[in-house]
Amino acid sequence: MGNLPKITKKSVPMAEQSPEERIHNFNEVPLGYTPEEAIAEASRCLHCVNPTCIEGCPVHIRIPDFIQAIKDGDFAKSIAIIKEDSSLPAVCGRVCPQEEQCQEKCIMGKIGDPIFIGKLERFVADWEASQGIEVTPVKGKREGKVAIIGAGPAGLTAAGELAKYGYEVVVFEALHDTGGVLRYGIPEFRLPKSIIDREVEYIKRLGVKIELDMVIGRTLSIDDLWADGFDAIFIGTGAGLPKFMGIPGENLNQVYSANEFLTRVNLMKAYLFPEYDTPIKIGKRVGIVGGGNVAMDAARTAVRLGAEKVYVIYRRTEKEMPARIEEIAHAKEEGIIFHFLSNPVEILGDADGNVVGMKCIRMQLGEPDESGRRKPIPIEGSEFTIELETVVTSIGTGPNPILLKAFPGLKLNRRGYIEADPETGATSIEGVYAGGDIVTGSATVILAMGAGKKSAKAIHEYISSKKK
Numbered sequence: 001m002g003n004l005p006k007i008t009k010k011s012v013p014m015a016e017q018s019p020e021e022r023i024h025n026f027n028e029v030p031l032g033y034t035p036e037e038a039i040a041e042a043s044r045c046l047h048c049v050n051p052t053c054i055e056g057c058p059v060h061i062r063i064p065d066f067i068q069a070i071k072d073g074d075f076a077k078s079i080a081i082i083k084e085d086s087s088l089p090a091v092c093g094r095v096c097p098q099e100e101q102c103q104e105k106c107i108m109g110k111i112g113d114p115i116f117i118g119k120l121e122r123f124v125a126d127w128e129a130s131q132g133i134e135v136t137p138v139k140g141k142r143e144g145k146v147a148i149i150g151a152g153p154a155g156l157t158a159a160g161e162l163a164k165y166g167y168e169v170v171v172f173e174a175l176h177d178t179g180g181v182l183r184y185g186i187p188e189f190r191l192p193k194s195i196i197d198r199e200v201e202y203i204k205r206l207g208v209k210i211e212l213d214m215v216i217g218r219t220l221s222i223d224d225l226w227a228d229g230f231d232a233i234f235i236g237t238g239a240g241l242p243k244f245m246g247i248p249g250e251n252l253n254q255v256y257s258a259n260e261f262l263t264r265v266n267l268m269k270a271y272l273f274p275e276y277d278t279p280i281k282i283g284k285r286v287g288i289v290g291g292g293n294v295a296m297d298a299a300r301t302a303v304r305l306g307a308e309k310v311y312v313i314y315r316r317t318e319k320e321m322p323a324r325i326e327e328i329a330h331a332k333e334e335g336i337i338f339h340f341l342s343n344p345v346e347i348l349g350d351a352d353g354n355v356v357g358m359k360c361i362r363m364q365l366g367e368p369d370e371s372g373r374r375k376p377i378p379i380e381g382s383e384f385t386i387e388l389e390t391v392v393t394s395i396g397t398g399p400n401p402i403l404l405k406a407f408p409g410l411k412l413n414r415r416g417y418i419e420a421d422p423e424t425g426a427t428s429i430e431g432v433y434a435g436g437d438i439v440t441g442s443a444t445v446i447l448a449m450g451a452g453k454k455s456a457k458a459i460h461e462y463i464s465s466k467k468k
Contacts, residue, residue, distance in 0.1 A: 007044070007046070007108075007111065007112070008040075008043070008044045008112075009111060009112025009113060010112060010113055011041060011044070011112075011113035011114070011115070011116050012033070012037050012040050012041040012044075012116070014030045014031065014032065014033055014037070014116070014119050015030070015031040015032075016029050016030050016031060017029050017031065019330075019333040019334050019335070022189065022334070023303050023304060023334050023335070024304070025189075025304070026187065026188040026189050026271035026272075026304055027188075027189060028188075028189055028190070028192055029189055029190070029330060030094075030119075030122075032122065032123060032126055033119060033120070033122075033123040035073075035075075035127075038070055038119075038120055038123040038124075039070060039071060039073060041115065041116055041119065041120060042067045042068070042070035042071040042115075042120055043071050044108060044112075044115055045064060045067045045068070045071070045108065045115050046107055046108055047064050047067075047068065048064070048107045051063060051064045052105040052106070052107060053102040053103070053105050053106050053107075053115075053117060054102070055105055056101040056102040056103070056104055056105035057101060057102045057446075058101070058446050058447050058449065058450025058453075059085050059086050059157075059446065059449055059450050059453050060085055061081075061082055061084075061085045061086055061102075061121075062081055062084070062085070063102060063117055065081050066078045066079075066081040066082050066120075066121070066124070067115065067117070067120060069081060070120055070123070070124060075123075075124050075127045075128070076128070076131075076134075078124045079124040079125060079127070079128045080136075082121060082124065082125070083136075085453075086157075086449065087156065087157055087160030087161070087199070087202065087203055087206075088153065088156065088157065088199045088449060089121050089122075089124070089125040089199075090122065090125035090126060090129070090195045090198060090199055091153070091182060091191065091195060091196070091199055091445065092118070092121060092445070092446055092449070093118050093119065093120075093121035093122025093123070093125055094118075094122055094190065094191050094195070095182075095186060095190060095191055095444075095445050096118055096444065096445065096446040097293075097324050097444055097446075098116075098117050098118035099114075099324065099325060099326075100324075101446065102117045102118075103115065103116070103117050103118070129198055133198070133201075133202055133205075135202065135205040135206060138163060138164060138166055138206060138207055139166070140166050141166045141167075141168075142165060142166035142167050142463075142464075142467075143467050144167045144168070144231045144232075144463040144467065145167065145168040145169075145170070145229055145230050145231055146159075146162050146167050146168070146169050146170075146230060146231065146232050146233070146234065146459055146463075147170055147172060147225045147230040147232075147233045147234070148162075148169060148170070148171040148172065148233075148234045148236065149171075149172050149216050149233065149234065149235045149236065149237055150171075150172075150173065150174075150180060150235065150236040150237035150238060150436075150438075151171050151173035151175075151178040151179060151180060151200075151210060151212075152179065152180020152181055152182065152236055152237070152238050152436065152448065153180065153181070153182060153236075153436065153445045153446075153448040153449050153452070154234075154236030154238070154435045154436030154437075154438075154448040154449065154451050154452040155171055155173075155180070155234065155236035155237075155436075155452065156171070156178070156179075156199070156200065156203050156452070157448070157449040157452030157453055157456070158234045158236060158435070158452035158453070158455050158456045158459075159171050159203055159208045159452075160202075160203045160206055160208065161452070161453050161456030161457070162456045162459060162460065163203070163206040163207045163208050164206065165456070165460045167460070167463070168207075168209075169207070169208045169209065170208075170209045170210075170211060170230075171208060171209070171210045171211065172211050172214040172216055172220065173210060173211065173212050173213075173214060174213070174214065174215040174216070174237075175212070175213070176212055176213055177212065178196070178200045178210060178212070179196040179200065180237075180238055181238055181240075181437075181445070182196050182445065183196050183266060184262065184263045184266050184267060185259065185262050185263065185266075185294065185297075186262075186297060187262065187265065187266070187271070187297050187300065187301050188266070188271045189271075189300070189304070190297065193266075216403070216406050217402065217403060217405060217406025217407075218406075221406065222406060222407060231431065231463045231466065232431045232432070232433065232459045232462060232463060233431060233432045233433070234425070234432075234433045234434065234435070234452070234455050234456075234459065235407070235418065235427075235432065235433070235434040235435075235438060236434070236435055236436045236438065236448070236451075236452055237400065237403050237436075237438050238436055238437040238438060238448075239397045239398055239399050239400070239417070239437035239438055239441055239442055240259060240397055240400055241397055241398040241399060241400050241401070242257030242258070242259045242260065242393070242396075242397055242398075243257075243393075243395050243396045243397060243398055244257070244393055244395075245289065245344060245393060245395065247344055247345055247346055247347065248346045248347065249346050249347025249348060249349055249355075249358075250347060250393075252347055252349040252353055252354065252355050252391075253349075253352075253353050253354045253355065254281075254282070254283065254354060254355045254389060254390045254391065255347060255355060255390075255391045255392075255393070256390070256391070256392045256393070257392070257393055257394075258288075258290070258294045258295065258297070258298045258392050258393065258394035259294075259397060261280075261298055261301070261392045262294070262297060262298060262301065264280055265280060265301055265305070268280070270305065271301075271304070280305060282302055282305055282306070282307055282389065282390040283307070283355075283388075283389020283390050284307060284308040284309065284389060285307065285308065285309045285310075285311070285386075285387055285388045285389050285390075286299075286302040286307045286309070286310045286311070286388065286389070286390045286391075286392065287310075287311045287313055287344075287358050287386060287388045287390070287391045287392070288302070288310065288311065288312045288313065288392045288394060289313050289314075289344055289391065289392070289393045289394060289395060290312075290313075290314065290393065290394030290395050290396075291312070291314035291315075291316065291320070291321040291322060291323055292321075292322045292323050292394060292396075292442075293322070293323045293324055293327055294394045295312060295314075295323065295392075295394035296312075296323045296324075296327040296328065296330075296331050297327075298392045298394055299312050299331055299336045300327075300330065300331055300334055300336070302390070302392070303334050303335065303336065307390075309337065310335075310336045310337065311336075311337045311338075311339055311386055311388070312331070312336055312337070312338045312339065313339045313342050313343070313344060313358070313360060313386075314338065314339070314340055314341075314342065315341065315342065315343040315363050315376040316340070316341065316363070316365065316373060316374070316376055317340050317341060317365065318338070318340055320365075320373045320374070339360065339386070341362055341363045341364065341365075341376070342360045342361070342362060342363060342384075343360060343361055343363050343376065343378065344358050344359070344360050345359050345360060345361050345383065346358070346359040347359075347391055348385070354389070355388055355389055355390060355391055356387065356388070356389070357385050357386060357387045357388050358385065358386050358388050358391060359383055359384075359385050360383065360384055360385070360386065361378045361379065361382055361383050361384075362378075362379045362382035362383075362384070363376040363377060363378055363379065364376070364377050364379055365377070396441070396442050397437070397441075397442050398415075398416060398441075399412075399415075399416050399417050399418070399438055401416070403438075404416075404418070407429065407432070409428065409429055410427055410428060410429055410432070411427065411428035415441065417438060417439055417440070417441055418434040418438050418439050419439075420433065420434045420435065420439045421458075423454060423458075424454060424455065424457075424458035425439070425451060425454055425455030425458060426458060431462065433455040433458060433459055434455070435448065435451025435452050435454065435455045436448035436451050436452065439451065
């Protein structure tokens, strides 16, 4: 028997800005791998006979193959492999929760650190950008025309996949720019706008046409789309209606939903202050209610806007927080204070209607609820008050009823989201498909992309059967 290759159990860390430095800027926190670091991390891959990591990827990237190409130093081949299945690799490498998906199923994780699949994906996507992105010409055009409503991750993915099939694709976006939650909901320090622009440019170069400031149901109706000769429609508009707590004081000044807060920062370019004179007044003390990635984004944004104290108020323990472990760790490093097992009962205001504090109550965990997590139960007589000038609620979003009214006859589920086949995205209206948060409720970018990819395949099969 020959000598078995030595297994490196410890992952290669990615360099980051120090907390002391990054809290004063909106630059990206992780700095990326060098080629040598990427090759070293890729060399840890076991290249399993049955690569379970692929099962954990919603878009089914051939993970071992792209990692092998990095190990071989063939970065061009690596990114080409990824782009067979994903049109947004630089985005996914940054914001996908790999630790719950591909990396969770990594066999290497049973004997050491799992392979940093997301960091390697980010590396080759950024390497390609530094070399000049190549677009493989679409092989042949097909008869058929598809309308995509929404230029977020689900819509862009569906558009890219359908363009690869050879269809004419037009994306209709209600806002003045592309990206959806990628551009308006995720802070610059996690996903730079330049990365989104780069990915969208790639989609356009595949042949996709994007129409901005087009509100379906207002600017154009569904009947207009059918009259314009579209053979199928994909709805990927996300779930952008914020939920509130229903407690006294939510109408006070300086109470935001996380959607509004992050959109203001991104849309008004507050992250470029003082270059852009659009500061957002938040005061010295900010309270964030919630425990997901969006709550972490809001809290870390508040720190960068100059808040002296930022509190995260969450009704369960850290163990139950849905936010990524990396996001929680970064927030702690940046000085954010966590109040676990705490729940707001009232937002307090002064005579002028401004926030001055929040009354909370301590919680204890009971039996698991429908989500599978233990249900938080208030502890009587445990109220306490936090002094605040701004409150940001991040407890989820719902479907936008204005958009859904544009589709009379579209069947909704009991939660008010579009009812769609989980494998194809087919809705109750023939030729209309849907995917992403508008179907599932708030979820991850990569799950929306997976839905867009499934629907693109189903739309291809639907149009192909019609054109026979």
